[in-house]
Amino acid sequence: MPERIVVPFGPQHPVLPEPIHLDLVLEDETVVDVVPSIGYIHRGLEQLVQKREFTEYVYVAERICGICSFMHALCYSQGIEHIMGIEVPDRAKYLRTIWSECSRLHSHLLWLGLFADGMGFENLFMRSWQLRESVLDTLEDTTGGRVIQGTCKVGGVRRDIGQEKLDEMHRALDPFEEECRDLGDIFLNDDTVKYRLQGLSVISKDDAYALGAVGPTARASGVPVDHRETGYAAYGDLGFKPVVETAGDCYARCAVRVKEIYASIDLIRRAIDQIPEGALDVKVKGTPDGEYFSRVEQPRGEVVHYLRGNGTKHLARARIRTPTLANIPPLVKMLPGAQLADVPVVVLSIDPCISCTER
Amino acid sequence: MSTMAFLKRSPWILHYDASSCNGCDIEVLACLTPLYDVERFGIINTGNPKHADILMITGGINEQNREVVRNIYEQMPEPKVVVAIGVCAASGGIFRECYNIVGGVDKVIPVDVYVPGCAARPEMIIDGVVKALAILEERREKMTGAAQTKESARQAAGEST
Amino acid sequence: MTVNEEQTTISVALEDLTREVEALHAGGYRLVQIGCTGTGETYEINYSFDKDYQYRNLRLTVEPETEIPSISGIYWGAFVYENEMHDLFGIPVTGINIDFKGTFIRTAEKYPFSVTRSGGDRCRNA
Numbered sequence: 146m147p148e149r150i151v152v153p154f155g156p157q158h159p160v161l162p163e164p165i166h167l168d169l170v171l172e173d174e175t176v177v178d179v180v181p182s183i184g185y186i187h188r189g190l191e192q193l194v195q196k197r198e199f200t201e202y203v204y205v206a207e208r209i210c211g212i213c214s215f216m217h218a219l220c221y222s223q224g225i226e227h228i229m230g231i232e233v234p235d236r237a238k239y240l241r242t243i244w245s246e247c248s249r250l251h252s253h254l255l256w257l258g259l260f261a262d263g264m265g266f267e268n269l270f271m272r273s274w275q276l277r278e279s280v281l282d283t284l285e286d287t288t289g290g291r292v293i294q295g296t297c298k299v300g301g302v303r304r305d306i307g308q309e310k311l312d313e314m315h316r317a318l319d320p321f322e323e324e325c326r327d328l329g330d331i332f333l334n335d336d337t338v339k340y341r342l343q344g345l346s347v348i349s350k351d352d353a354y355a356l357g358a359v360g361p362t363a364r365a366s367g368v369p370v371d372h373r374e375t376g377y378a379a380y381g382d383l384g385f386k387p388v389v390e391t392a393g394d395c396y397a398r399c400a401v402r403v404k405e406i407y408a409s410i411d412l413i414r415r416a417i418d419q420i421p422e423g424a425l426d427v428k429v430k431g432t433p434d435g436e437y438f439s440r441v442e443q444p445r446g447e448v449v450h451y452l453r454g455n456g457t458k459h460l461a462r463a464r465i466r467t468p469t470l471a472n473i474p475p476l477v478k479m480l481p482g483a484q485l486a487d488v489p490v491v492v493l494s495i496d497p498c499i500s501c502t503e504r
Numbered sequence: 505m506s507t508m509a510f511l512k513r514s515p516w517i518l519h520y521d522a523s524s525c526n527g528c529d530i531e532v533l534a535c536l537t538p539l540y541d542v543e544r545f546g547i548i549n550t551g552n553p554k555h556a557d558i559l560m561i562t563g564g565i566n567e568q569n570r571e572v573v574r575n576i577y578e579q580m581p582e583p584k585v586v587v588a589i590g591v592c593a594a595s596g597g598i599f600r601e602c603y604n605i606v607g608g609v610d611k612v613i614p615v616d617v618y619v620p621g622c623a624a625r626p627e628m629i630i631d632g633v634v635k636a637l638a639i640l641e642e643r644r645e646k647m648t649g650a651a652q653t654k655e656s657a658r659q660a661a662g663e664s665t
Numbered sequence: 666m667t668v669n670e671e672q673t674t675i676s677v678a679l680e681d682l683t684r685e686v687e688a689l690h691a692g693g694y695r696l697v698q699i700g701c702t703g704t705g706e707t708y709e710i711n712y713s714f715d716k717d718y719q720y721r722n723l724r725l726t727v728e729p730e731t732e733i734p735s736i737s738g739i740y741w742g743a744f745v746y747e748n749e750m751h752d753l754f755g756i757p758v759t760g761i762n763i764d765f766k767g768t769f770i771r772t773a774e775k776y777p778f779s780v781t782r783s784g785g786d787r788c789r790n791a
Contacts, residue, residue, distance in 0.1 A: 156572055163521045184770040185569045186523040189602040196601055208598055211527025274537035292527040292623045356742040357696045375670040375718050451700050466698035474742030500526045568771045603777045
């Protein structure tokens with residue numbers, strides 16, 4: 146029997162922009178067991194609800210994660226709106242959808258780049274990030290911020306997108322989609338990429354479901370969960386079908402995200418076509434009293450904000466369960482059997498967002 | 505002219521995420537990719553502290569990463585410069601009142617350049633690196649100067665005996 | 666097609682917890698999260714499950730220092746939430762499959778969300 150050795154992985158590691166630490170138990174080159182440890186970014190921001198008023202906490206919620214910041218703000222705002230019984234104007238719902246999908250685009254392009262970098266495909270990394278910049282330009286033009294937008298608030302949105310800008314965005318979508326399809330083609334059809342990813346760290350449909358996997362990690366194994374199906378914001382009007390793959394390997398997880406880019410472009414196009422005129426926000430009166438589990442589909446999967454108000458300006462509790470925390474058990478089950486050299490690729494394949502995870 | 509003069513030595517960068525929200529991290533990475541492309545100056549992002557000249561830290565210090573940050577800093581060879589990116593790295597930012605945040609990066613290691621912003625923009629990060637280059641150059645000269653003085657002192661001592 | 670999301674919350678007694686969770690597991694529910702809320706003197710622990718966007722919530726109310734049986738034998742992935750619950754609230758959970766024994770999330774102050782803590786603002790930068 147080969148000797149077992151323990152190799153520490155992280156917290157500072159060349160392919161991970163964020164710190165996570167794994168103790169990998171190896172037999173020769175093969176991983177047999179994994180013990181994750183987190184906490185390098187734990188800030189304790191759930192407790193800030195006691196110091197920030199419920200309307201101000203949106204800013205903190207946005208900074209749970211700088212990549213899916215808009216969706217954290219959206220999830221929080223929708224939770225408070227549900228507790229207080231606020232009905233948001235339709236135009237605000239559409240704008241929220243457009244910004245959500247822009248965030249998803251930039252997040253998936255960012256991930257594709259990092260994933261290519263993890264595989265050692267530097268060229269593809271640069272190309273993905275180059276495409277991502279045009280999404281960030283749109284976000285900056287419409288919200289004023291590249292990564293932290295600050296446009297979502299309790300009761301609606303803070304800014305409008307003018308018709309001229311909407312038309313411009315619509316026109317830009319076609320060439321952008323073409324470029325994305327060229328990029329996606331390499332991820333889906335290139336032999337080198339396939340060789341690295343196919344059959345790597347397979348997780349079956351039953352396992353993925355039982356372990357509580359969410360987002361693209363679950364959908365790549367054939368579990369069709371996508372919270373956009375519940376029709377929050379304007380998704381109900383736009384019609385939506387989750388992207389599902391069945392292989393459950395790293396290649397499938399990559400394919401889901403590539404196809405979600407196309408789906409997001411399509412959603413933005415339809416949202417711009419259908420956006421109604423109207424107000425941007427409603428006045429928020431009173432204080433939240435009650436509780437709600439607010440859920441939104443982020444690029445990494447379903448996020449849960451448990452919000453509980455006690456009739457004062459400060460919430461009694463905010464508990465945030467982020468998609469990466471739910472995807473850690475599947476990751477721990479995924480790694481055994483992989484080669485040491487493939488560990489970075491497998492870890493990246495769940496799209497870990499550590500600052501979300503640890504809050 | 506002045507900027508280019510500092511760039512004669514291409515610095516390598518080490519990036520560490522202390523407890524940032526990722527916003528600044530992805531902007532640091534955006535600096536390296538085609539639109540901003542600092543690699544054209546020979547600035548390379550390395551994963552190895554022993555190869556690095558400039559340490560870029562995002563986010564504030566918390567209980568668990570305090571040792572990690574110090575460890576990385578100590579592994580870097582002299583001369584070295586630390587750039588704190590974003591308000592969280594400067595003071596703890598929006599999270600400064602969280603129970604687990606000690607404060608800015610300067611609570612643990614000396615910081616030379618502070619880049620403000622939430623999130624810091626790539627242009628500002630590049631400006632911060634340019635400032636850091638000047639400091640790096642100054643330190644390098646001081647070090648070689650000190651080495652030369654030492655060397656000539658040794659030679660003088662050798663001649664006298 | 667839009668699916669309507671429904672949320673139901675039912676209270677559960679400590680001795681019934683494992684049985685109720687097993688029933689949900691057999692019914693094909695997935696574990697969404699385990700979250701804890703301090704309510705003055707007691708803790709409220711929410712075990713949340715989902716099946717086809719129908720949200721079921723088991724609510725357990727316990728006194729501090731009450732030992733809670735782990736459900737990681739039923740849902741393998743529950744260890745992340747149970748370790749978190751122990752590290753942030755100081756609730757003892759027995760029989761976790763991967764027990765970090767308080768090192769999952771290391772905090773400056775032990776059990777920052779505990780209801781029995783000494784009180785006052787422990788922030789060093791306020």
